[in-house]
Amino acid sequence: MMTPWFAPIIWEGTYNLKILNEQFRLRNVSIGLTVFAIKKYMTFLKGFLQTAERYFMTGHRVNYYIFTDRVEAIPKVKLRKGRKIVPLKIQNYLRWQDISMRRMETIRNFSQQQFIHEVEYLVCVDVDMIFRHPVGVEILSELFGTLHPAFYFAERDIFTYERRPDSQAYIPPEEGDFYYAGGFFGGTVAEVCKLTEMCHKAIMMDKEKNLEAVWHDESHLNKYFLYHKPTKILSPEYLWDDNIISPKKPKIKRFLTVGKNHSAIRNKRRAV
Template identity: 60%
Template sequence: MERLRPSRCFFVVFCCILVFFCSLSWYNMKESRWHLRAMFSCDQHPVESTISSLIENNVRLDRILYPKPETLKPPRTDVLTIAPWLAPIIWNGIFNSDILNAQFHKRGVRIGLTTFAIKKYVRFMKDFLETAEKFFMVGHKVNYYIFTDRAHEIPNITIGEGRHIHIINVTGYQRWQDVTMRRMQMIRDETYSRFINEVDYLVCVDVDMRFYGSVGVEILGDVFGTLHPGFFGASRQQFTYDRNPKSVACIPVDEGDFYYAGGYFGGKIEEVYKLTNFCHSAMMTDKAIGIEALWHDESYLNKYFLYYKPTKILSPEYVWNNYYGSPAAVQIKRFVGVDKNYDEVRFRR
């Protein structure tokens, strides 16, 4: 067989390389043409495309008419309405419920409300539920989660469409301190196993309260706390933080933003899990060395919010106690503590 001459070998190799690069170039041009076709075949007017899509899917865009917000005329100047880390502080008069409701209805949010009716605290359930039906998240989907050791005593009341009552049986601890501290664990566990599949936001409140005014989606955010009605005008030195340096709940006298009420917090499910898990873990750490924080779960909640800032803060309107009178800043009392004999309710079965 005749051997190829060197010049012919080089020619063959050159042709192979040329064919390879031509093929590669053709492929890239094909891809480029595909991308160009895809780009130019898309609607060049995304807004019109979105509207057309909504119309095709029978989604109606309702108009909402309201006064134009004025940049140089804030609705409230008598109170702080934003924290240094840019979290809004929710006071009466700074938000428009119609706008907020329209936005949250579009998202179809599901809201959970937890409360604890342990031992004699079950007596507050009827007032709590009846007033919640009048004022809490009206028009939205709500699941009431009632933790109780007396399920048979929970009143049977009529509730609105899209709203449900769920009873969660729990242990009735002897000491009220144990009840209030263990609720962080209970909320955490149920959030992990159940709530995350049923609701988008969780609002956690005390049961010995009643609703007097509207509490709506203005409170919802990633994670929120509520200013304690007894300290919203106090200095950090006056806050009743736990000062025991051996406790996980300890907050030094030169730290602290606000004093948050232990009976009103919440947010998105994932954030509530983080909050309650921290508080419970911190309690167990202290308990292992014989320490009990000054104000129990409230002390750990304040420690959490000091280092993991809430993304929204509720004013004392949302957890008022008539013991503190009627300061001018609190224009409406939305959720108010029920007068009671603490010794009788807490220490007798």
């Protein structure tokens, strides 16, 4: 329920959403939800948006920030009042690993230039997901991360941190609190900007040495959270994968991975 540094871990039943909703409505808070729909990942966007309209931040203002190389392919989805889709054209890359690692740079750039003027909070997630249960303002905090569903019950020594000392994402064997998922993090725009700035710089430093962290931007995210503690942590309810073999499964799966053929989606044909 609580980390050693007194940050709450959010599970079903640990908060009163009615009270929280009223507090955030009085502040007239707006939330940005960022996703990357590049190349074949565009196929997941319609289901993502349709389920987000049903379950994500119901009753609050939301900007859906869609980073894509194909703005014209963004599906038309009926939105509730106070919510809008904001297409953001970005560059494509040949390798999916480069797309993944450039996410930090892209979010940093748009946070500085645009998001800071439009929303108070950013929620950064993967697009190959669907919402199955409500995800609301209980997640919002200055800086939050999500426990990875494959490791939330595990001991530190099996966490798949970057273990090569030459990498900027390196975490020594005796260090580490939790293993965080790269597919769901966020906070205030200012804090997300700091996070993505530092992760991008670390990725570029590795690139100069011809290094790529073992889990790309997720590895750098884990390094950041080790030394910049999240003020709130989300349980695996907020990012679950039914393909994971786990001795403990959450009662509610709020945000669920969509089944897919990775080799087909992450094809290596030249970008157009």
